[in-house]
Amino acid sequence: MEKCLKLLLLLLLLSSGVMAQKIGFVDSEYVLNKHPEYKKIQEDLKALGNAWKKEAQNLEQEIKEMYNSLKAEEVLLTEEMYNERLEAIKEKEKEATAFNTRVFGIKGQYYQKQAELLQPLQSEIFDAIDKVAKRQGIAIMFDKAADLSMIYTDPVHDYSDFVLEELGLEENK
Known part of the structure; x- marks a missing residue:
């Protein structure tokens, strides 16, 4: 009986400790769209994509x-x-299919270039999120733009503007 009581007390202490943890969320899509480098990356990707589409x-x-x-x-x-x-036409069709797969496929050049261009910006944003979370005492930070379903969010827990501030970007409402 004493072991059960100790276990129950331990569970209560742990659950109250978890309940006291501060949580928040960031809308990374909102932060990205406010970042001037992101607009430049989008323009570069669009130009590159258009050139490859023209070639296709x-x-x-x-x-x-x-x-x-x-x-x-x-x-x-x-x-x-x-x-x-x-037969020459069929070879040309194979060439066109191979080009489209190589450039626009799942791991194609377009998506590789997108990842290459976005990686430094995503790292910068992640570092800013990390600093904001530590400064604000956030134990759990969600990304509203990620696949995680958030059916309700109280704006008081939105730290996106703090991340913009950390990045040195003015928040424009």
Whole structure:
């Protein structure tokens, strides 16, 4: 019985200690959108993405022209010539698919470049969040923009503006 009482007392002490922990949240999307470097990164990524999209469109246009040319000359070609051209078109299609996968695929160049450009900014923001959490005595800090579902948040626990202040960015409401 004494062991049960001690265990119960220990659980009560631990639960009251957890209850006393201060929590807060940050909206990293809000912080990112306020950061001038983020806008520059977005512009750079958009320009790069547009250039690669144009290259992909050029490949598609080239394939379309090859098909149109084949269709127009079909009656003049021997079966062997027709099959050679058709094979060339299929190779060009494979090339276009490989390009799209290499550039825009799950681990493609576009996403690698995005990660490369965002990593220093994300590290800076994380460091600012860490400093704010320590200064404010926050034990648990959530990110409102992350996959974590927050069905209600009291703005009094929002430390996003403190993070902007830590980053040296003026908060514009």
